Amino acid sequence: MNRNRNERGMALAIAIFALVVVGALVAGAFFAGTQEQRVAENTKRLQQSFGAAEMGLNEVIRLWRPQVLNKLKRYPSDSMRVPLALAGFDSITPDRSGVFGGYVYRLNDQVFLVDITARDKQTRQGVPTGGARQRLGQLVRIRLVDFKIGAALTTRGGVSLKGNALVSGRDTIPQGWDPAYCDTIGDTTKAGVRTPDSAQVSMQQPDQMQGNPQIKQDTTVNSSTFNQFGDISYASLAASANIQMSGGNYKIQPVAVGTTCNQAVLTNWGDGMNPTQPCGSYFPIIHIAGDATLNGDQGQGVLLVDGDLDIQGSFIFYGIVLVQGSLKTAGGGSTDAHFYGAVMARNVDLELNTLAGNATLQYSKCAVTNAMEGTQVVTPVRSRAWAQLF
């Protein structure tokens, strides 16, 4: 027994020492590995949030709502949260890897800034380990449709005014429209008619034509005047129309369900007579592929007619009317055709534009501006549109 107590050994000490050393090395390796894994995870999340932000930029442009966003006041007076479809909430990307949301700012008449902040999915779920966030910007510009409107009526052919027909280039705010939403600075008076040959304009009474000048002879009016509008051609504008219709006989009137404007109805072209009603802010681009006859009631926006446009009786349109063929109106008594904005009738076959009865073509900068703002979508500016905003 005594001998056993006197035995000395190092095995336990060596084993403990070895375990400590090996344990330290293993712990170090685990630590380094964990750090590496975390860095890799963060990198992945950074990429996900970046992808979500880029997608957000594209989605805002794709889902641009001119009636809302084009009416923004200049920054810093105004801004709009996007995406509009989920006001107050971020949107989830289709692959569900991230979310995005942000604001649209109007910088000046032409340029907007889309400011998007996106996060990866894990951040959105509230993972406490932090998250990745990316903020990107895109400068976009209203896609220019420069109609070069210089008169209440622009035509290549003849104009015949009969009865009580009136063509006026004096700027007028349509009845019932809020002047606060109308720009009345500059362009207050246009010509009554702009034509390459003033000899083709005839009227029964001298005051049937108003404007400065009454008749503007402009030899630059040619086929491209009706086909190319700044950066946009007639064909591409027609292709981008919200409402596509074939030629025919139509009655046009607003359709609302409760407080919602039913934009699915092709004969609903907005409600210019009642701007505060649900369809009052609806300004579609309408393309009619053929001859059209309209028998009331009203519409607004940009109307493109490939053939002739025949107005029977009472009809009011607010905005821009572009007729590749001839414009004819007929009516009398209390019924009339009334255009607020500007009309361009190409009259390629040199038929006469016949305006009879109480037809009135009234230049309205407010109607033109609202129609343009209500229909124009945006594209990124020509160069340097994209920005990392940090």
Place this chain on the structure above:
Amino acid sequence: MPALNRRGLTMVELLVALVLLSIVSTALYRVLVSNQRIYQAQTQRIDMQQNIRAAGQILPADLRELDASEGDISAASSTSITFRAMRWMGVICSAPITGPLPAVTNPVLVFTVMDQKLMGERAPVVGDSVLLRYEGDEGTSADDGWVPGVITAMLAQNCPAGLPYNGTAGLRITATASMLQVAAPPQLATPNVVNAIYGGAPVRGFITQIYSLYRPAGDTSWYVGLTRGVNAIQPVVGPVLSNGLQFTFLNDTNNVVLNPALANDRVRIGSVLFTLRARTAQVVRNAATAAGSAAVIDSVTVRVSLRNNRRW
């Protein structure tokens, strides 16, 4: 206990104990050394991968914002790229006076930038280069562009009173500009016309920056170096191999740009593809066999599409 009864270790016992101890010690040593090598090897690999990952983040972040079509890449080779690195963006609340003489190609432009929408990596400083959005004719976007300039002075000054800016805080910037000229490309209709730059126009600030493969004096290792403005080159990623940074420049149809040394070819760059070949800072021995000491090599190839090239 009598002294004669005390017993020591016999020679045989001692030898056996020594042999056993040496066997255990050797085994333990080998385990420890092996563990240490694995640890070092892993640490080296992790460092290298961190390097590669950093390069995969840093370079694209700078390169993707370029507009090669309007001269953002001023020099390029297979191992180097010199470009305009965007640093901030702002919005003008007080537009500079442009025109009326198109012949004045280097006017001094004075404009105010809103503090509220000053965004980016850092704030503007004197000496920064700027690009002001040139609207020109509102009726077309064919003449839109960016006027380059250099900030010569800055002063805190509020934006104009009244809508829409309401006298919000701003920064008045004086810059010497180089007005756009009628040339192809880009074809600009009317250079330096009156009111060509509008209130609300965006302005971007940038510095010239270079990424290149380089070896510091007295060093045997290669690095990816970064030169910012007039500052000396600094290593940002490395060590890399002697061919550790290789650029390939592609046009919009994915064909290799013929000669990026030529300005006419550089404006056609649509994307930049770079390959980074990194190595571990120290040699790594094979942990299992203890044979073959060499640096571990890894590589990554990243393609960056330039987001800001002119679109038509």
